[in-house]
Amino acid sequence: MEGPALEVKNLKYSINRRLIVEVDYFDLKKGECLVLFGPNGAGKSTFLRLISWLEPFDSGEIYYRGKRVTEKEVPELRKKIVYLLQKPVFFRGTVRHNLLLGLKFRKLEQKEQERKLEKIATVFQIEPLLHRYPEELSGGERQRVHLARAFIIEPEFLFLDEPFNGLDVQYREQLLADFYRIRKFSGVTTILVTHVRQEAAYLGDRLAVMVNGRIVQMGTPEEISACPETPEVSRLMGHEILVEGQVVSVENGLLEIEAHGQKIYAFGQQQRGGKVVLTFRPEEVILASEKPATSVRNWFLAEVKELRPLDLLVLVNLECGFRFRAFISRNSAEELKLQPGKKIWAGVKASALSTRSGKELENVIGKE
Amino acid sequence: MSFSEIVQITWLSVIVSGSATILALLFGLPAATFLYFKNFPGKRLVVTLINTGMGLPPVVVGLFVALLLWRNGPFGFLQIMYTPVAMVIAQFIIALPVIAGLSLTAFEQVDPEFLLQARALGASSWQTILVLFHQSRMGQLAGIIAAFGGVISEVGAVMMVGGNLKGYTRVLTTAIVQETRMGNFRSAVYLGLILLALSFAINWFLTSLQQKGANRWKGPRWK
Numbered sequence: 016m017e018g019p020a021l022e023v024k025n026l027k028y029s030i031n032r033r034l035i036v037e038v039d040y041f042d043l044k045k046g047e048c049l050v051l052f053g054p055n056g057a058g059k060s061t062f063l064r065l066i067s068w069l070e071p072f073d074s075g076e077i078y079y080r081g082k083r084v085t086e087k088e089v090p091e092l093r094k095k096i097v098y099l100l101q102k103p104v105f106f107r108g109t110v111r112h113n114l115l116l117g118l119k120f121r122k123l124e125q126k127e128q129e130r131k132l133e134k135i136a137t138v139f140q141i142e143p144l145l146h147r148y149p150e151e152l153s154g155g156e157r158q159r160v161h162l163a164r165a166f167i168i169e170p171e172f173l174f175l176d177e178p179f180n181g182l183d184v185q186y187r188e189q190l191l192a193d194f195y196r197i198r199k200f201s202g203v204t205t206i207l208v209t210h211v212r213q214e215a216a217y218l219g220d221r222l223a224v225m226v227n228g229r230i231v232q233m234g235t236p237e238e239i240s241a242c243p244e245t246p247e248v249s250r251l252m253g254h255e256i257l258v259e260g261q262v263v264s265v266e267n268g269l270l271e272i273e274a275h276g277q278k279i280y281a282f283g284q285q286q287r288g289g290k291v292v293l294t295f296r297p298e299e300v301i302l303a304s305e306k307p308a309t310s311v312r313n314w315f316l317a318e319v320k321e322l323r324p325l326d327l328l329v330l331v332n333l334e335c336g337f338r339f340r341a342f343i344s345r346n347s348a349e350e351l352k353l354q355p356g357k358k359i360w361a362g363v364k365a366s367a368l369s370t371r372s373g374k375e376l377e378n379v380i381g382k383e
Numbered sequence: 384m385s386f387s388e389i390v391q392i393t394w395l396s397v398i399v400s401g402s403a404t405i406l407a408l409l410f411g412l413p414a415a416t417f418l419y420f421k422n423f424p425g426k427r428l429v430v431t432l433i434n435t436g437m438g439l440p441p442v443v444v445g446l447f448v449a450l451l452l453w454r455n456g457p458f459g460f461l462q463i464m465y466t467p468v469a470m471v472i473a474q475f476i477i478a479l480p481v482i483a484g485l486s487l488t489a490f491e492q493v494d495p496e497f498l499l500q501a502r503a504l505g506a507s508s509w510q511t512i513l514v515l516f517h518q519s520r521m522g523q524l525a526g527i528i529a530a531f532g533g534v535i536s537e538v539g540a541v542m543m544v545g546g547n548l549k550g551y552t553r554v555l556t557t558a559i560v561q562e563t564r565m566g567n568f569r570s571a572v573y574l575g576l577i578l579l580a581l582s583f584a585i586n587w588f589l590t591s592l593q594q595k596g597a598n599r600w601k602g603p604r605w606k
Contacts, residue, residue, distance in 0.1 A: 064499075067503060069499060069502055069503055090507070093505065094505050096503075096505075097503065097504060097505065098503035099500075099503070100496055100499060100500050100503065102496060104494060104496045104497050104500045106497065106501070106514065106517070106518065107517060107518060116501075116504060117504040117505055120501075120504060120505045120506045120507070120510050121505055164504070165504075168504070168505065170505075174503075
């Protein structure tokens, strides 16, 4: 089994004695797309700049293929990394000139440059843009060219800072899909920074969740979504607090929890008698006018408190001894004739609920 | 005044002011680059001095250079007082702060993200500096235009250190003064027109260089 391509240990960076980044451990496997995920201002971009040696850090070690990188090896290693800034800045000249610049920095032969340019222009479908000026392009086209000029270099590592930010929905989807395909095909080891959960889940082979300059959890999107280690991660993954309750029985990891007069089933490691907080994602809630006979274990007869339209979805606020929220499509809301005051059945699968207990409990309750 | 004399005077003007500007560029550009990249105590003082130097009165520069090159002065042994070399030195001192100051301003107008992105695309330190030059070359050319325009039209310094010796250190500006003093207004006006035409031609060339690199689209930038 091959070790990580890049490892970071005990990295610290501060500005005016204020610690901005403090990462105990971080690793990047060859060929993977790791998504550095976290809220704005978490230090994600700074972290990327540090590990591409664009800014000096206070202390810490970086290992390349298991060997610690010394000061002398930095210039050589920097050439293996391409880092794209969030804001696509273009240099004077045509799109073509901008695309070739990275190759010129590496002093590639003219012929080789042309070959790579032709290839990348085809892959990114930007041939018609080559002789135009970046100032004339639309935001989406600029972002596309921005990405292309990283891929043209065929670096060993590609660090991308929110490359899909600020694009309109349609163009974003297209570029996301193209990026996914091109990256998979090229197999370049990638770190992608984003604060958008959907992007993280779609693109990431693994996620590293960053909060307040620290990496709080690393794992596949499924792992992290299923068992977020801290309340922040849970919130970032889109979980909401459902209710606090007490475990009344345990059977093969299936907990029976009593909360506000309702029986709720969920999976977890808690003991009988323990207190738990249940979290869930509003997308996981099913609404129905009659209680259907399905495998869904949890059904509550709830009263609709409020309806809030969001784009094509409707956010429904419900109450059944405790309050919770559900996302359903606009069509379903119309079919169910939802309106405030109406009683409706709400179902959540036991597997869609996450349980937490112990100290975290106070944290969560305190913050909500 | 004979035709060959006019040609000789014009040629000397171009050579003296041109060399002074090129020398100022050779020293001013690295100085501005150093000031842009390095932080050190007293940097603000140096920049302020340069900015003050952009408005140096040529007569004062002439006086200063004359004091240095005078027979009994510290560099008197060089025996270059009243030679074209002395004129180049004086004009170099006038042009240097103009080029250094305007270059530094031009650098500072470049978004630092350009340099960061260049670096992040794999540029070495030298390549990053070249990117900085390339990004700011409109401003650099403005500096060259200002410096050359300043020195070719000044009269105080060349008069003091060149001495307006006929056939040796006489340039367009000193010749105009001379002809006017002697009441030869016709020659003075002709020389003045030549000076204007020369300035125009050189600025035309530099401006077309400058505009060649201009962005075609002049509207606001996207994010």
